[in-house]
Amino acid sequence: MSRGQKQYTEEFKNTIVELYNAGKSLAELSSEYALSKSTITGWIKKNKPIAVDKGTTITAADYQALIKKNKQLEEENEILKKGHGHIRKEVTTVFEFITNNQKYHDIKLMCKVLKVSRSSYYKHLHKKPSNRAIENSKIEEKIINIHKESKNRYGAVKINEALKSSGITISLKKTQRLMKKLGIKSIIVKKFRPTSSKNKIETQENVLKRDFNATTINEKWVTDITYIHTIKDGWCYLASVMDLYSRKIIGYAMSKFIDTDLALQALKNAIKLQKPTKPLILHSDLGCQYTSSAFKEYISSTKLITHSFSGKGCPYDNACIESFHASLKKEEVHLVKYFDYDAARLAIFEYIEAWYNRKRIHSSIGYLTPQKCEDLARKIA
Incomplete structure (x- = not known):
């Protein structure tokens, strides 16, 4: 709408259309209400009945509203599908989802669909990380480096010990929890077991007798x-x-x-x-x-x-x-x-x-x- 152009209520527009349908000509309506014929024609088209079923009609405006509503419902369903894995988790993961998808969906709509308040979301965006969060972030970075250096061979126990050696003392459970969050684990592959030999074997003396302890090297x-x-x-x-x-x-x-x-x-x-x-x-x-x-x-x-x-x-x-x-x-x-x-x-x-x-x-x-x-x-x- 151009600057200074007069605005009309929906009630006013609908009344003009009713007068037209009652027999008033475009010229009469234009002269009496100081309206251009093209404006009146647009309102008439917008309210012209459209047959959608036998005995059922809707206006063009209603039809456009239905299309808009249907498009919004489709977008809401898409948001629900994408955010399904985040809904039952902590609210911070929902906020992360909204941030990651703001280029594809309106923030207001995502907050509505995922049932979080916009004020809480914007508050989260400007929230400074806690000292604990900063500390966990550093530990997570160290865990990733240890795991990478081991070529993904270390599990939670050895990563926990490696953390201790670097001056970071946390429980094994916390190490496991952080590894799970990061999606890393030790490599596990079954070993090849060759078939046993059928040759007759003579018994020899077992001096070691499963005593695998030694007091020094070369013993x-x-x-x-x-x-x-x-x-x-x-x-x-x-x-x-x-x-x-x-x-x-x-x-x-x-x-x-x-x-x-x-x-x-x-x-x-x-x-x-x-x-x-x-x-x-x-x-x-x-x-x-x-x-x-x-x-x-x-x-x-x-x-x-x-x-x-x-x-x-x-x-x-x-x-x-x-x-x-x-x-x-x-x-x-x-x-x-x-x-x-x-x-x-x-x-x-x-x-x-x-x-x-x-x-x-x-x-x-x-x-x-x-x-x-x-x-x-x-x-x-």
Whole structure:
């Protein structure tokens, strides 16, 4: 409407239309009421009956009002669908929804549909975050960084311990709650279990007897072999040696073949790295790689190692190294597909050397890393 143009009430407009319908001409109405013929014609069209059903009519104005109402109802339904997940939650999440959708829907309408007051919404927008909210935000940022640094491997317990190490002491439940809010969790993947061998196995002495405690490094070692699949080269094999005191992987070797040479190379690497000078126990399963004459001869040649064996069909006798291989599978191996042996070898090297030994904390050693645990033991010695 242009500036200075006269405005008329709906009652006035409807009366003019009634006079027209009663027989008054456009010229007469224009002259008597100082109205332009085009204005009167517009009012007439607006109020002209439209047949919507047999025996039922509505005016054009009513029809436009229905279209407008229907459009509003459709928008309200869309808002309800979008905001369904927020309605039963805290009011702050409803406010967040409104803020995130203000470019698509009118704020007044969203407040009406979601049953919150506009004044409360605008008050929320200008509300300063509390000290607690600021503190939680910093903790959440730290949790995200710890989880990312662990390549999504850490769960609530280890993240909680990592927070403590950085000077943030909160309960495990709060850590779990914040992780749930952030939508992060530890990676969990089932490990591959090869079929058991049907070859007859002779019982050997179990010197370790599931006593996985040690008083210092290079006192008790455990070893085992696990399977790693590649696309090009098929199954490859990793032999590992762990020190039970530090839980550090002190020796390992990879091969395309599961044989005595593989088991021997892992042990030789452990001896080369650790340089033990006192007698120690080496525990393994009854696999042919560990019961072979070549392995026995090397053990004897060291004049330091007493070989201990798990019982037949007793994986718990060697639980610690089994646990390491399980972690390796769920945190690394089952998350990717290695193209060939070399790709797998490099990935395993990075996992053991860069992550497991030097960064991954362990509950069994007071949430230290294996390398830190070994370093402390060497200082005491």
